[in-house]
Amino acid sequence: MKERRNIRYISGRIWWMGMAVLALLVILTVTQAVLFFQGQGPIWNVLLTAAVLIGYLIAAVFWISRPYQQAEKTMERFLEGYMVMAGDGARAALLTPTTAEEMKFMEHFLHSPQMMDLNKRQAQYLALQNQINPHFLYNTLESIRGEALIAGLDGVADMTEALAKFFRYTITKVENLVSVEEELDNCETYFGIQKYRFGDRLNLHIEYDPKEYEKIMNCRIPKLTLQPILENSIIHGTELKIGAGNLYIRFACTQDRLIICISDDGVGMDEETLAALNRKLGRGNDSFGSPDEKKGGIALVNVNNRIHLIFGDEYGMHVYSVQQRGTDVEITIPITANDRDVKNRSVLS
Incomplete structure (x- = not known):
């Protein structure tokens, strides 16, 4: 949050400076126009100040405002926890050459093989963590199913079997991509469990x-x-x-x-x-x-x-x-x- 406040603080300074320059140009243009209509100044003074005012507005929008908004958006995305996509830093108008070098280093680091390997290791760790003692869960569900069959509770047995199948897919199958057929099979298992309720x-x-x-x-x-x-x-x-x-x-x-x-x-x-x-x-x-x-x-x-x-x-x-x-x-x-x-x-x- 500290970085974001700094960005907005600098943005406020630029905005107020820009508005001050704009106000001066507007006053100068109006003054020259008044002098012209009073016969105290040439027409080219009015045209020149008006051209400078229009040029300033165009430059402010396309060279300052829009690039700065893009830079702020890029920084906010990073502060929210997402990697800056390749090229985002190059397209943004940055505050200083030092900021540009820092952005270039950050992009290089975030897209480096070492960073990708770290992300993979973290994902694998979480996947393994989620699989801690899954056999205990399956064995417990199978025990419940066995007791239900002995008691003649076929509905409870079928529901327990479906729940074990659902957990086995969710917990054990850790790869990122599966086939649509596998996903549909899991949906039908889940829906079968819901049918017992609805x-x-x-x-x-x-x-x-x-x-x-x-x-x-x-x-x-x-x-x-x-x-x-x-x-x-x-x-x-x-x-x-x-x-x-x-x-x-x-x-x-x-x-x-x-x-x-x-x-x-x-x-x-x-x-x-x-x-x-x-x-x-x-x-x-x-x-x-x-x-x-x-x-x-x-x-x-x-x-x-x-x-x-x-x-x-x-x-x-x-x-x-x-x-x-x-x-x-x-x-x-x-x-x-x-x-x-x-x-x-x-x-x-």
Whole structure:
């Protein structure tokens, strides 16, 4: 926060100095115009001061204001915890030559093999940490399932088996990319667990062009992309609706993109909430801030950030919603059947 206050303090100084110069030019131009109309000065004085005023305004906007805003935005992105993308520092108008050298060093360091290796090691550590004693969890669930079968509680046994399968996918499968088929299988497992709670009140529909089945199912996608959004649709959409609810996972292909739409016919959201959420998603890598958890934004932002990180900012998600009509979450990713074809392979573990 100290760095941000310093940036704004310097910005304030530049703004006040600029306004002072502008005020002087306006006064000078008006003065020359008054003298001209009173017959006490030549026309070229008015034209010259007016030209200087217009030139100053153009220079202030294009040479000072816009580049400085870009520099401030770049710095704020860094302060929010995201790496500065390559070239951002070069495009920004920096305060001093020393700042330019510091930015160049920072870009070189953040994109160095050592930094990438450190990020990989941290991710691997977290993945291993999340797997601590998973067999205890599976064995416990299997014991519960066995007791349920002995007691004749087939429903409890099936639910326990589904829960073990869901945890096994979530905890054990640590690679960054999986196939759409694997993600769908995990969604169906999760939905099967939810059916024990909602019964016939909840229905899941999966739609795609049969001619594109192999292409869609083999496409690589970040692990846990679909299930968190499906869960979000249930909790914040259909669960709050009176009566039965429907969930849809639709797939469509363009020449080089896969478009996935996860929809519900639940309560939807108002325009203000929708706009705020899409602004968060649209900001891409500078959206570390968390939207209101009660409105279900955290899962969406998390998935969207991972898509940006792996595939690039041109991919991601957008949300469409109408109150009492439902919500559509549209995800766009490149059609990739091999991890080696991913744009940012260095972020993969």
